[in-house]
Every structure is written in C-alpha cells, then in structure tokens.
Amino acid sequence: MVAKSEIKFIKSLQQKKNRMEHGLFVAEGVKMVQDLLDSGLKVHSVYATEADLYTGTTGEVSLLSAADLRRMSSLKNPNKGLAVFYMRTGDNPGYEGFSVVLDDIQDPGNLGTIIRLCDWFGVDQLVCSRETVDCYNPKVLQATMGSIARVKISYTDLGAYLSSANCPVYGSYMSATPVYSAAMPKEGILVMGNEAHGISEKVKQYLTHKVSIPAQEGSGAESLNVATATAILLYEMRRP
Amino acid sequence: MVAKSEIKFIKSLQQKKNRMEHGLFVAEGVKMVQDLLDSGLKVHSVYATEADLYTGTTGEVSLLSAADLRRMSSLKNPNKGLAVFYMRTGDNPGYEGFSVVLDDIQDPGNLGTIIRLCDWFGVDQLVCSRETVDCYNPKVLQATMGSIARVKISYTDLGAYLSSANCPVYGSYMSATPVYSAAMPKEGILVMGNEAHGISEKVKQYLTHKVSIPAQEGSGAESLNVATATAILLYEMRRP
Structure with missing residues (x-):
C-alpha cells in the first residue's frame, strides 16, 4: 500500500522546480530502473508491481498495484517499475579529455x-x-x-x-x-x-x-x- | 465556411487506411505547406486562417476560422495553414545511384x-x-x-x-x-x-x-x- 502523499510527491517530481528543490528525479521502466540501480547512483525509493523485479537491490522495494503505479507515472503505459534517485551532485566541469x-x-x-x-x-x-x-x-x-x-x-x-x-x-x-x-x-x-x-x-x-x-x-x-x-x-x- | 463533412474527411486522413484509399495526405504548418506547394506535388486542397498566406498557389485557398482549423488538425497547436496533397504514384524502385x-x-x-x-x-x-x-x-x-x-x-x-x-x-x-x-x-x-x-x-x-x-x-x-x-x-x- 502506497500513501496518497507519496504518489503526490513522486508525481510532483515531473516538474523541474520540484526536482531541483529535492535533488531527486524519477526513472521508469524495468530496464531503465535496473540500469540506474546498477550504476551506483544513490537510491531514494523503488516501486514495483512484481515482488521479484528488482531482487538485486540493496534497499527496500515497495510493492504497489498497477493502478497506483499509473497514478505516479509520467507514461501512458507504465511498465512495472519506477524508482527515485538522487541527482549527482554537480562537480564543476573540467577540461580533461x-x-x-x-x-x-x-x-x-x-x-x-x-x-x-x-x-x-x-x-x-x-x-x-x-x-x-x-x-x-x-x-x-x-x-x-x-x-x-x-x-x-x-x-x-x-x-x-x-x-x-x-x-x-x-x-x-x-x-x-x-x-x-x-x-x-x-x-x-x-x-x-x-x-x-x-x-x-x-x-x-x-x-x-x-x-x-x-x-x-x-x-x-x-x-x-x-x-x-x-x-x-x-x-x-x-x-x- | 468549411463544411462539417470536409472537416471530417480531412480528419479521417490521419489514419493510414483512409490515406491509402484516397491516395491523399495532409501537411500542416505554414512552412511545411509552402515547401510542398513549391515542390510540384499535386494539390488537392489548401486551407488557411489568413487570406494572404499562400498567395503564390495556383489553386484555390479556402479561408477558415482558427476553430475550424483546430477541428481538422492533428496538432495540439495548429499553425495557420493546412493542405491536402496527392501522394506520389509509386514507381517501382530502381537501382541507380x-x-x-x-x-x-x-x-x-x-x-x-x-x-x-x-x-x-x-x-x-x-x-x-x-x-x-x-x-x-x-x-x-x-x-x-x-x-x-x-x-x-x-x-x-x-x-x-x-x-x-x-x-x-x-x-x-x-x-x-x-x-x-x-x-x-x-x-x-x-x-x-x-x-x-x-x-x-x-x-x-x-x-x-x-x-x-x-x-x-x-x-x-x-x-x-x-x-x-x-x-x-x-x-x-x-x-x-
């Protein structure tokens, strides 16, 4: 069960000003989420409609209904998983390479x-x-x-x-x-x-x-x- | 004044089967329509919300309201002009060049x-x-x-x-x-x-x-x- 306030919060991250305020962004889709989990980005929260979707994750995975996933998604056809990540902190850009x-x-x-x-x-x-x-x-x-x-x-x-x-x-x-x-x-x-x-x-x-x-x-x-x-x-x- | 049946017909050309049946397709936007008018494609009909938009065209331009243009358009923000063209008749593809x-x-x-x-x-x-x-x-x-x-x-x-x-x-x-x-x-x-x-x-x-x-x-x-x-x-x- 996912709280209404949680759905609302994730939905709010579709807007840039909210992403900037919290330093968070949302990734969707089974493969995209897995790629980002594997990449070492810091994870805020993970949601899935199937229990064994992201078993390799160290953090907690919240199970939710397809209807709730649709509520928090920016996609017409949400695809089983969604995760919230911390943005990389902005190093100053260098000149190497x-x-x-x-x-x-x-x-x-x-x-x-x-x-x-x-x-x-x-x-x-x-x-x-x-x-x-x-x-x-x-x-x-x-x-x-x-x-x-x-x-x-x-x-x-x-x-x-x-x-x-x-x-x-x-x-x-x-x-x-x-x-x-x-x-x-x-x-x-x-x-x-x-x-x-x-x-x-x-x-x-x-x-x-x-x-x-x-x-x-x-x-x-x-x-x-x-x-x-x-x-x-x-x-x-x-x-x- | 554009007839309801005309709007409906143009709208129907958003679907491939109707385009194929009539051998017609719809182009939208001031520049795109002008490019196609200049290209020598055979013109079926031209619509514009401003009288002097396509003055170089040999055929007739139907003036219509922005509301009617919106009704026949596939775009969220239709852009002043729309035209219907005949598809090129399909020559068999060759092997030159x-x-x-x-x-x-x-x-x-x-x-x-x-x-x-x-x-x-x-x-x-x-x-x-x-x-x-x-x-x-x-x-x-x-x-x-x-x-x-x-x-x-x-x-x-x-x-x-x-x-x-x-x-x-x-x-x-x-x-x-x-x-x-x-x-x-x-x-x-x-x-x-x-x-x-x-x-x-x-x-x-x-x-x-x-x-x-x-x-x-x-x-x-x-x-x-x-x-x-x-x-x-x-x-x-x-x-x-």
Missing part, C-alpha cells in the same frame, strides 16, 4: 539522443548551458536508454566555462570548414548550438575552429537535426 | 529524420519494407522538415527488390567491419534494420557487406539510435 558543450538545446529527444551518443563514443563530459532542457526531464531520460547513468553532465554558465578553456574549441556551423578536411582533435571541446538559432553570440567568441557537415550539392534540405550532426562529429572525433 | 533500404522502421521520428538525412546527403531513393511506418503519418511529416517533398520514397517487398540488385548491398550491424576501415561505395544500397530486432533474416541473405560503427572501448551503451547510425553511414558514403 573530450567534452561536448550544448548551447541551449531545447528538445528533450535531442538531449536524450546526445547523451546516448556521448556514452557510445566515450565523451568524458557533457556541459550544458543553464537554458538547456533539464537532463532529468522524463522525456530526456527515456531517450537516453540508460546512458544517463554513465555520462557526466553539468549545467553551468558557458561564458565562464569556455573563457578558461586552454584547448581547441570546435563549433558546429551550417557553413564552415567541411569536417571531412578538418581533422577533429582527440582532446578538446565541441560546441553544438540551439535547434533554431545555432551557437549564441556570447559563446561564439570562444571558438577556435568552426566546422560544418557539407550537404550534397543541390540538396534542398536546410539543415541537419542537431542530434544527427552531433553523431557525425563525434564519429569523426573517434576516427582511429 | 545510392539507395537507402529500411527494414521495418517503426518510430515516426526515426523515419522522418532519415528522410531529412536522405535529402541532405543526396540519396537517390528510399525503399521501405511494407511494414515500415507510413511516410505520410503526421509525425513523420513533421520530422522531415519539408524533405518529404524532395526524397523519392517507395514501399515494396524487400526480398523481391534486393534479389534483383546487382550492386553492393551494405547492412548496418552492431558488430561487423568497422566503417572507419570499410570504404563505403558511392553507388549501391545501404540497409538499416528495425529499432529492436535489426535486419531481418529474410533480408540478411542479400547483403554483400556488413559494417558497424564502433563504440569507444569500455562504453556501456548497448546501441545507437537507427537515425543517428544512418547519419554516420551516409556521411561516410559522401566522404570525398
């Missing part, structure tokens, strides 16, 4: 896909402007496919962060040096801009290189989606 | 993103299995950002199509020859598999090459999203 910087990414699916890409290509950290969509937004979490547990993410003032960078800072542009002929560095920073407006004026001044992904001559397409552009640039960065 | 083949892609956002990528990288045609999500699905159309007007798309039996192919047929796999060392051809076919199950058994037999996008050593990510993988492989195919 290869970092991706996001300048006001707004679409949750784009951010989730980029987090998954950072995991795949072994990016050391993801640094987001404060205006970038919250990585603990339920739609972002779903799109990360569990990668949220493995990528170091911070939100910060990009001007302050980039002004102290002592490494190559690449920015993705619609037209600039084609990335085919611009060898991407193994260490450094890649900045990706907002879906509609690209890289902002205040960030642009810190770029040391501008690169672009050329379209086929005669193509009528105006742009690439920011997540697919990130995929291509990270792939190029990892070229042996 | 570079083709992308989709083996049961289910997610509308993925298909829309792949159509946009085909436009960007100048892919000559996109050939979909009959089980692939309908490219005239409203969510697919939105994700194409207008590229639907410029990419030649057909739905066919992939076994029949691939069995007559006389060119390299590449398939994307989780582990195979790393694409970094497998030069992609300028002409040929690239097969991308279903989001959960990859390339099906019946299609696998026609592949001449298998390629993969390697993850960074030690990455915990299990897979790349199919649209981001397509982005990387098309980028590689267009490498000068």
